[in-house]
Amino acid sequence: MAAQVCCVDHQRAGTQTIGGRWFCDEHYQKATHMRRGAFRSGVLAVVGLLVFVALVIGLDQVLKPDLAITPLLLVGIVLAIVPAVLWLIFFYQQDRLEPEPVGHVARMFVLGLALAGAIGIPITDQLFRVQDWLFRDNLTAILGSVFLIGGVEAFIIYATVRYFIFDLPEFDERTDGVIYATAAALGYATALNLQFILNSGGGALGGAEVLMVEVALAHAAFGGLLGYFLGRARLEQEPIWWLPLGLALTAVLNGAFNLLRGQLEPGSISIGGQASALPGVGGLIAAGALAVVVAVIVYALINRDIGRSLSGKQPAATADAAKGDRQANTATVGTFVVLLIVAAFAWNSAVNSTTTFEVSGFKGAYPSYFGDATAEGDVLRATDTLGTGAEFIIATRANDSGLDAKGIASQLGGERSTDYAMYKVTDTANTTVAGKPALMQSFAYIDPQSLTGAEPEVKQGVDYIVVDAGRAVMITLLTTPDDLPNVEPLFARFLNSLSF
Amino acid sequence: MKCQIRFFAIVMLTVVALTASAFTALAAASNLHRASVNLAAPANSDPDAPNAACTKMSATADVYWALLNEDDEIALPEDAPQGLESYPSGTNLIVPVFEYDCVPKKAAIVSVFTLDGETVYTDKESLKASESEGFYAYPLGTTDGSPMDEGEWGVEYYNNKTLLTSGSIPVGGDEPLDTVTVIGTVTDAKTKKPIKGAVILVLVEGVTVQDFIDGDQQEEDIFTGAKTNNKGQFELESPLTREVEYSVIVVAKGYKPIGQDGLVIPTDAEDPVELPITMVKSK
Numbered sequence: 001m002a003a004q005v006c007c008v009d010h011q012r013a014g015t016q017t018i019g020g021r022w023f024c025d026e027h028y029q030k031a032t033h034m035r036r037g038a039f040r041s042g043v044l045a046v047v048g049l050l051v052f053v054a055l056v057i058g059l060d061q062v063l064k065p066d067l068a069i070t071p072l073l074l075v076g077i078v079l080a081i082v083p084a085v086l087w088l089i090f091f092y093q094q095d096r097l098e099p100e101p102v103g104h105v106a107r108m109f110v111l112g113l114a115l116a117g118a119i120g121i122p123i124t125d126q127l128f129r130v131q132d133w134l135f136r137d138n139l140t141a142i143l144g145s146v147f148l149i150g151g152v153e154a155f156i157i158y159a160t161v162r163y164f165i166f167d168l169p170e171f172d173e174r175t176d177g178v179i180y181a182t183a184a185a186l187g188y189a190t191a192l193n194l195q196f197i198l199n200s201g202g203g204a205l206g207g208a209e210v211l212m213v214e215v216a217l218a219h220a221a222f223g224g225l226l227g228y229f230l231g232r233a234r235l236e237q238e239p240i241w242w243l244p245l246g247l248a249l250t251a252v253l254n255g256a257f258n259l260l261r262g263q264l265e266p267g268s269i270s271i272g273g274q275a276s277a278l279p280g281v282g283g284l285i286a287a288g289a290l291a292v293v294v295a296v297i298v299y300a301l302i303n304r305d306i307g308r309s310l311s312g313k314q315p316a317a318t319a320d321a322a323k324g325d326r327q328a329n330t331a332t333v334g335t336f337v338v339l340l341i342v343a344a345f346a347w348n349s350a351v352n353s354t355t356t357f358e359v360s361g362f363k364g365a366y367p368s369y370f371g372d373a374t375a376e377g378d379v380l381r382a383t384d385t386l387g388t389g390a391e392f393i394i395a396t397r398a399n400d401s402g403l404d405a406k407g408i409a410s411q412l413g414g415e416r417s418t419d420y421a422m423y424k425v426t427d428t429a430n431t432t433v434a435g436k437p438a439l440m441q442s443f444a445y446i447d448p449q450s451l452t453g454a455e456p457e458v459k460q461g462v463d464y465i466v467v468d469a470g471r472a473v474m475i476t477l478l479t480t481p482d483d484l485p486n487v488e489p490l491f492a493r494f495l496n497s498l499s500f
Numbered sequence: 501m502k503c504q505i506r507f508f509a510i511v512m513l514t515v516v517a518l519t520a521s522a523f524t525a526l527a528a529a530s531n532l533h534r535a536s537v538n539l540a541a542p543a544n545s546d547p548d549a550p551n552a553a554c555t556k557m558s559a560t561a562d563v564y565w566a567l568l569n570e571d572d573e574i575a576l577p578e579d580a581p582q583g584l585e586s587y588p589s590g591t592n593l594i595v596p597v598f599e600y601d602c603v604p605k606k607a608a609i610v611s612v613f614t615l616d617g618e619t620v621y622t623d624k625e626s627l628k629a630s631e632s633e634g635f636y637a638y639p640l641g642t643t644d645g646s647p648m649d650e651g652e653w654g655v656e657y658y659n660n661k662t663l664l665t666s667g668s669i670p671v672g673g674d675e676p677l678d679t680v681t682v683i684g685t686v687t688d689a690k691t692k693k694p695i696k697g698a699v700i701l702v703l704v705e706g707v708t709v710q711d712f713i714d715g716d717q718q719e720e721d722i723f724t725g726a727k728t729n730n731k732g733q734f735e736l737e738s739p740l741t742r743e744v745e746y747s748v749i750v751v752a753k754g755y756k757p758i759g760q761d762g763l764v765i766p767t768d769a770e771d772p773v774e775l776p777i778t779m780v781k782s783k
Contacts, residue, residue, distance in 0.1 A: 131754045131782045137713075196781075200691050207690040211781075267689060267758040267779040269748055271765060280689055280780075355716070371717025385717050386751045389699065389727075 007235070007321035009169040018309045019236025021321050027172050031235045032309045035175035039299045041090040042182070046217060046291050048086055053213045053284065060206030076197035079209050083216030084109060084186040091179070104170055108180045111160045112187025120156040120188060121195060124149055128343065133350040136369055143346035146255030151339035153188055154250035157223050160184035161230050162329060174302050177231025178224050185223025189216040210284050217287040218257050221294040226250040228298045232305065233328055237321070243328045244335035251339060260286060354497070364498040366392055367490055390479035390487040392494050399472045405439035405465040408472040412463065420445040421456070431464070433475060434498045439465045460484050464495065473500065532621045535593055535641040538572050553631050554602035557659045560633065563667025566595045574637055589672035591648055593641035596655040598665045603630040607659060611638040614654040679739035680765050684775035685732045686750065694732025695779060698752035701725045702736060709747045709759035742767050755779040
């Protein structure tokens with residue numbers, strides 16, 4: 001008999017069926033109700049936001065406000081929240097005849113923001129450090145954008161709706177899925193925007209607002225799409241792949257948009273002029289278009305679904321609604337795990353793949369995104385040219401006078417003191433490299449002639465000195481203090497791979 | 501009668517041809533003249549002494565190319581003590597110099613200048629007899645100070661119809677002086693904030709961004725580079741040559757890298773040329 005309970009409030013007896021689920025009279029009304037206001041408000045919000053952006057750019061250009069960091073941050077934070085607030089205002093204004101409980105939509109927004117800040121952004125930025133490797137090659141960019149950035153965000157939006165509102169009786173219309181998921185997505189977007197403002201420490205307000213509205217519009221579109229899938233899953237008995245499909249589609253759309261934006265605004269190099277004072281709006285226009293297109297498509301789909309519900313041809317309600325929902329949820333979580341596993345593979349191949357070398361009796365492997373900068377006098381010099389600039393160097397020198405590693409170290413010290421300023425050894429220890437006893441020393445100095453030739457740069461590094469068979473082998477890591485913590489594990493792997 | 505007509509025709513054609521070539525030569529040379537120069541007097545010169553010892557003049561070194569200083573004396577720039585390798589575009593005076601052992605009686609030097617192999621100017625100048633070594637220069641300039649035609653200029657110095665020495669030098673064109681210092685600022689495309697620590701790499705001519713990435717980022721593929729300071733500013737370590745296609749890579753932490761082929765600094769760009777770069781966040 002469980003199957004005959006209304007699938008919305010799980011209490012009243014079902015009298016009608018839609019898509020294989022029982023509904024009581026009241027919720028049958030709701031489930032077949034088209035909520036045009038939600039879409040009107042969505043489109044209005046898009047237009048309103050574009051006007052708002054133009055206004056901010058205009059004010060920024062005319063007034064050229066010269067704000068100190070703190071007021072700039074405060075204004076930035078306010079501007080970060082504006083897109084979501086604007087959408088909420090439009091939504092409530094359009095929805096006042098059939099109000100959704102105010103608390104629920106606002107709660108979705110706050111939860112989306114909190115989960116993005118607590119889980120979503122830490123996963124992409126701190127755990128996978130996606131910003132460091134996303135654009136290393138095209139395949140990595142696609143996999144990272146879709147499976148990691150898109151996947152994590154889609155799942156956070158899904159989880160916000162699925163675990164905090166899905167089972168409540170207030171989720172009783174098809175359009176509710178779109179509304180709640182959009183609110184959660186705007187929360188996610190707001191978290192991204194706050195992160196952007198805090199990281200960039202303010203900046204040109206016009207340009208910053210372009211970016212933030214672009215982020216908000218794009219994410220609202222992702223949320224809307226996923227919300228459609230959630231809305232149908234709530235009110236109809238859907239196959240088990242339905243929600244996983246929604247999750248995957250949202251991830252793909254998110255990733256595709258990320259890549260498209262990179263194509264539209266690749267950055268620029270211009271000759272003999274000034275960079276344009278106006279911010280690029282290619283991404284913003286694309287995001288606005290995406291939001292409108294998704295709204296129109298979802299509107300059409302819901303309209304069609306309602307029409308079908310009212311046509312009366314319904315499959316018999318057989319399955320237990322709650323049980324079906326649980327299975328669908330398990331499948332969706334599983335899909336997310338699969339997305340994450342693929343993302344981890346992309347991350348691993350971008351970060352951990354190595355180039356092997358065999359030169360002058362030395363064998364080993366260095367990270368494959370390093371370049372070969374071997375110069376005269378080096379056995380090998382691998383450099384992270386397009387990243388940190390860190391160098392892994394193998395060099396040898398004749399040791400006819402039979403110096404020990406300490407003697408070689410002081411030879412090196414003498415040379416470096418001549419070439420650089422403030423050379424200092426900060427730590428020494430005895431260790432082994434490739435099974436041979438070695439002297440490890442950490443050092444730091446100031447390089448007055450860095451790549452620019454303009455500004456001195458503090459360099460920090462580690463030497464491993466091995467004395468064997470009439471020669472000295474020096475394996476050196478050279479980097480900056482900022483990059484040392486990130487580069488040291490790579491260098492340790494490089495050392496482990498060495499044999500000579 | 502027939503014979504006379506043919507003779508007349510031949511004479512007239514010859515006259516016309518000669519006149520035409522004279523005019524052409526005049527037209528070509530009309531803008532050129534000998535600039536004034538103070539040639540230092542030979543050290544032991546004694547105009548009254550008989551110069552029996554010197555019977556033949558010969559050059560003791562190859563022609564080298566110089567400049568004139570404010571006092572119209574022959575001068576060589578500090579970075580080219582052996583003589584210039586080329587004159588830049590816009591030069592209005594070239595000074596070929598050669599050294600000789602001695603000057604016999606009634607000596608005259610004929611200077612023949614060529615541009616891209618065509619004779620454009622000749623002149624003859626008498627020299628006082630001298631037993632000592634000295635040097636001779638025929639500074640050739642334009643009458644109105646306008647730039648000399650660009651191309652390969654040559655000179656031949658003759659004495660008594662004997663070639664003493666010769667030399668040539670490029671003026672303008674592809675000479676290495678046509679380079680431009682490149683400065684610029686790297687900023688965030690959206691916020692316009694400067695990006696510090698951005699690395700700008702300019703690849704060797706003919707190497708594309710894709711070549712560089714595919715070729716394991718060889719150091720020898722990098723022509724020059726720079727890193728931005730706290731204000732996002734940079735200056736390329738080496739100047740770039742105008743009208744050459746360069747490939748440029750710009751990378752910065754947290755930003756989408758930029759790779760652009762076919763960057764050309766036009767001939768009319770100012771020196772130093774500004775290269776504003778904007779970057780977009782990678783996520």
